[in-house]
Amino acid sequence: MPNFPSTGGGGFELISTLFPILFIIILALIIFSMIRSGARYANNASSPRQSVYATITSKRMDVQFYSHTDANDQMHTTNSSHTYYYITLQFDNGERKEYLDVKNIYGLVAEGDTGYAATQGEWIVAFERNQEVSRDNSRF
Known part of the structure; x- marks a missing residue:
């Protein structure tokens, strides 16, 4: 050997x-x-809350998935996810900034909406849509 x-x-x-x-x-x-x-x-x-006139230019979601397998039971896996919602605002000076939606306004606003946005640091906390409709955009 x-x-x-x-x-x-x-x-x-x-x-x-x-x-x-x-x-x-x-x-x-x-x-x-x-x-x-x-x-x-x-x-x-x-951060102080600021209110500024802006237009919503885009909205996006970031879905993060998590998976955990129990150490004692390899057959048991827990899956979960968390969705973060972001809204991008464009201000009168042309600057754009994306904010994290922490007050669940994502489903209440649409791209193209204009109005007053309340921001706090990197968060958007409120949006008051401008109710004025020009004659060109009216349906009647």
């Missing part, structure tokens, strides 16, 4: 060294993400 040199468990030593390092890095990234989200929320919540 051939005589193979002994590796002395080098592969196991490498994994036992890398695993704690990777675990700490992943844990640090999760904590950093949570702190950043909390800081963003606090910043938006403490």
